Amino acid sequence: MDPRRLQLLLTLSRLGSMRAVADAHHLTTSTVSQQLAALAREAKVTLIEPDGRRVRLTPAGRRLADHAVTILAALDSARLDLDPHAEPAGTLRVGGFATGIRVSLLPVVPELTARYPGIDVVVSEYEPVEAFRLLVDDDLDLALTYDYNLAPAALSPVLEAVPLWKIPWGLGVPQQGAPEVGGQADISAYAGQPWIVNSRNSADEVALRTLAALAGFTPRISHQIDSLDLVEDLIVGGYGVGLLPLGRPTMAGVTVLDLADPSVVLTTYAVTRRGRADWPPLRAVLERLRPPSGPLPTRDWLRPFPGSYPG
Known part of the structure; x- marks a missing residue:
């Protein structure tokens, strides 16, 4: 199966509209329809069905979209594995809540960029829900997020999270x-x-x-x-x-x-798309964001920073 067609099916499962899929991938609606029809022929099942003026995935289409998450992540991982020891270089887009950026990211950036001058770290402040959406849309490489034990965050299946500190x-x-x-x-x-x-x-x-x-x-x-x-x-x-x-x-x-x-x-997390953690610039940052070896201090850890919610 053509991975580009699988990506269109996955986007349709998320956006629910041929027009929205076409806009997201800079294609015409006709092209999207033709590509999904070709995917259906490859899979030998019906993937979409009419739903008023729109379309929706059939049960088989939903199952294939679920498989597409794993397939596309594996392809991403395979591409990265072709050169896993490359010198980290490129623009790393990081988004997250203010305290997470201050406590977990900013302390490691000077040493990181001094060692790997080819890495350019771009930082934006987002709340977790905003950061998750941007990661799913592939508009961020790394998100620093948080949740509470009484209000755990729900992650998209295309994302994975590593706890940092509590x-x-x-x-x-x-x-x-x-x-x-x-x-x-x-x-x-x-x-x-x-x-x-x-x-x-x-x-x-x-x-x-x-x-x-x-x-x-x-x-x-x-x-x-x-x-x-x-x-x-x-x-x-x-x-x-x-x-x-x-x-x-x-x-x-x-x-x-x-x-x-x-x-x-409150628990903080480093969140990435599945299959991306071995991209050299991202891996270099993640290795430095590991949880501290000892307990996180419970006093004065926010003292240098003006107060704001974890976001």
């Missing part, structure tokens, strides 16, 4: 009237408070709603904020409470209480 989160509340620092939070005591969540990613809201459901209440989401510093301003002003990383220095008037049963833990 940090626990707690409940940020006004210091006045809060339990002593180090005490565990009784989240139900704040059931009637307005709650603050991230404006650019829904993962912390999912984690919060899970915590609240286990405690027997539904949180009233009043504020959606991208900056942790602004979250703290709202907490100090009495405008609400929200999840904050434990160990991060906070402004006066804010206390971060431990959460347990369940706890909330």
